[in-house]
Amino acid sequence: MFSGPGQGAGASAPGSRLVCANQSLLVSAAGEEAKMQPFSVSTWLRAPWTVIKVCGELDLVTEDTFRMVVDSALAVTPRRLMFDLSDLTFIDSRGLGVLFEAYHSMEPDDRMVMVGVRPRIQELFIVLGLAGHISIYPTLDDALKAELTE
Secondary structure: OOOOOOOOOOOOOOOOEEEEEOOEEEEEHHHOOOOOOOOEEEEEEEOOEEEEEEEEEEOOOOHHHHHHHHHHHHOOOOOEEEEEEEEEEEEOHHHHHHHHHHHHOOOOOOEEEEEOOOHHHHHHHHHOOOOOOOEEEOOHHHHHHHHHOO
8 A cells, every 4th residue: 555645654754755656666855756767777988988877776676787787898998987877766775786896896097987966866975985986977078078188
């Protein structure tokens, strides 16, 4: 059974909205409409960078697919990974684990950056200490401009 805002023991904070779809529960602050987006991950080369675009929810169900793509990108040296997270709507500890493993596998001459990280996800990166070690840019163009000049 689903309890909406202000209903039952699982009620959310005022101004939040609960949306239940495909057995996933999304909480959207300030009454924003939470949209379910199917998971997808794609890669392309923007020399010298491998761009990894992640869409939807990165969790236990989608971790293996994400891990295979990241592992393939890590096989190329030197490693220049640019994660475009602008369409990532959710990440759990499994997805974070893949990102941490990728970061810890980097050699001194390798580089890993994040692009388009949503504020709630960026808060996680800050709390976990990842944001202090990885550059985060608002857009792909900003990242490419900044990183190609370094």
